[in-house]
Amino acid sequence: MTRSRLAPLLSAAPLALVLALPPSSGAVAQPAPNRVLRVAPHADLKTLDPVFASIVITRMHGLMVYETLFAWDSKLQPHPQMVESFSTAPDNLAWTFRLREGLRxxxxxxxxxxxxxxxxxxxxxxxxxxxxxxxxxxxxEAQDDRTFTLRLKKPTGMVPFALGSAVGQIPAIMRESDATTDPMKPVQNTIGSGPFLFNRAEWRSGARVVYDRNPDYKPRGEPADGLAGGRVVKLDRVEWTIMPDAATAAAALQAGEIDIWEQPSQDLIPVISRGRDIKVERYSSLDNQVMLRPNHLHPPFNDPRARLALAYATDQADFLAAGFGDEQWWKRCASYFVCGSPNGTDAGTEGYAKPNLETARKLLAESGYKGETMVITSSYDIAPIGRMAEVAAEALKKIGMKVDLQFADWGTVTTRQQNRAAPDQGGWNLFVTTASGPTMQSPITNIGTNMSCDRAWAGWPCDAEAEKLRNAVVEAVDDESRRAATEALHRRLAEVQPYRVLGQYTQPYARRANVSGVLNAPVMVFWNIEKK
Structure with a gap:
């Protein structure tokens, strides 16, 4: 760590310049301090629509404001949330749901x-x-105001799991007037039915996001478990203070100016852990995944040989050490579906278990690469991603690629990821990102292995055989056939490389000792939390 980064930690200087914000024109008396939770999230909130964007910060926002029909518990099992009851037809081709009374x-x-x-x-x-x-x-089909039916072409057991999805773009229930707008454009309204109200008047892009308790919200009666059960809000307000500099966030936590640091930098964990009033813990039982995502629309990565070259050119340890420091926080893993998860397998990846630059150069030449500049887009707003992008640039140069590494704020990077234009016209070739273990552990939810062409996530991979094999997983009727289908799918993915798996890491959070009730969930949520 440099002296300039360490200085704020040693001084624990006040954050007046960071935290001071002009009052809104409609300012009211502030809640008592023990009723306000102050959080340093991992990124700034740019996109408010959780159905438009799959990034984690927007998903966290979405779960504050909106609800879903079902919700996953801490073991990723679905339970009714907005749904009061449901039934299935004898042939499993019709699912009928009734909404809870009083949802507003x-x-x-x-x-x-x-x-x-x-x-x-x-x-x-x-x-x-x-x-x-x-x-x-x-x-x-709507049966009445509170009852609707989902009719299927063929049976699948994924319905409750899908309707409670907490990964990718969540199935947030919006007003009909918002939901019927163009799905390719983000909804600008933030009117949900969830336990928090988005305080637009106090939103300051790049500085602060504020949520107030929804006084009219009626939680379910069951105990909270992951995202399922009663979403009981025990605070009056949650404030996100945007602190892209890790040392600044660490100093704020030590000084008690924030209560939770959602994603502390691993190199600062030993420092903050010394404080008696600070606890460092996990909030998800699965490791997260790191990926190098190529754009399949444009040369050379429209050719699977160029994508496979990335696997042979890269050493996971180089990326993980740069991003997350000490090896206690990371490990090598070639599985698209997360080592340690029920679906974890490395089938088909044996050939590139170790880097082979000669093979990488050969594959790249066979793909037709002719020296074009490869645009890598990244951000230091999430420091590990920025550092790993630098490693990616160096790895590509070693196999003869010309690289243009471009940095911007994270919101701009994620917006650019949706741009399908050629790299020299505002598009891109590659980016490094991370995804949660709960997202990546299932062939159904893994956003990166969806190879359905235009319907796929940024990068738009397209492979009919992979989609056929993914369907076999969805339609498997027992654990044995599901495992066999998953292994067959994984072998195909290892051939066509929708992205390069760069391993996995543990991401803890840090809290003040007077904060309790943080739930084990796919993303951090703020109901059930108390502050004494």
Missing amino acids: FHDGQPVTSKDVIASLKRWMARDTVGGKLAEYTAAL
Whole structure:
């Protein structure tokens, strides 16, 4: 660590310049300090629509404001959330759901079947899980204001799991007027039915995001478990303070100016852990995954040989050490579906278990690469991603590629990821990113292994055989056939390389000792939390 980064930690200087914000024109008396949770999130909030963007910060925001029909517990099992009851037809081709009584949007309107149907259709047009469910869907029909039916073309057991998805673009239930807008454009309204209200008046891009407790929200009666059960809010307000500099966030936590640091930098964990009033813990039981994502639309990575060259050119340890420091926080893993998960397998990856630059150069030449400049887009707002992008640039240079590494703020990077234009016209060739273990552990939810062409996530991989094999996983009727189908899919993925798996890492969070109730969930959520 440099002296300039360490200085704020030693002084624990006040953060007046960071935290001082102009009051909103409609400012009211502030809640008592023990009723306000102050959080340093891992990134700034740029996109408010959790059905449009799959990035984690937008998903965290979405789970504050919106609800889903089902919700995953701490073991990633689905439970009814907005749904009161449901039934299936004897042939499993019709699923009928009834909404809980009293569900209301933040503007006071009741949540109806029409809102649900419009929301699900929009989600199916955007998300990996939603797109897969759409392939099996024959119709969505409203029976009355609180009852609707999902009719299937053929049976699948993924329905509750999909409707409770907490990864990718979540199936957030919006007002019909919002959900019927163009799914290729983000909704600008933030009217959900969830336990928090988005305080737009106090939102300061790049500085602060504020959520107030929804006084009209009625939680379920079950105990909270992951995202499932009763979403009981025990605070009046949650404030996200944007602190892209890790040393600044660490100093704020030590000084008690923030209560939670959502993703502390691993190299600073030994420093903050010395404090008696600070606890460093995990909030997800699965490791996260690192990936190098190529753009499949443009040369050379429209050719699988060039993508395979990335696997032979890269050493996972180089990336993970640069991103996460001490090896206690990371490990090599070639599985697209996360080592240590029920679906973890490295089938088909044996050939590139160790780097081979000669093979990488040969594959790159066979792909037709002619010296074009490769645009890598990245950000230091999330420091490990920025550092790993530098490693990627050096690895590509070693196999003869010309590289242009471009840095911007994270919001700009994620917006650019949606740009399908050629790299020299505002598009891109590669980026490094991370994804949660709960997202990547299943062939159904793994956003990177969706190879359905235009319906795929940024990078737009396209492979009919991989999609056929993924369907076999979805349709498997027992654990043995599901495992066999998953291994067959993984072997195909190892050949066509939708992205280069760069290993996995543990991401803890840090909290003040007077904060309790953080739930084991796919992303950090802020109900159930108390501050004494």
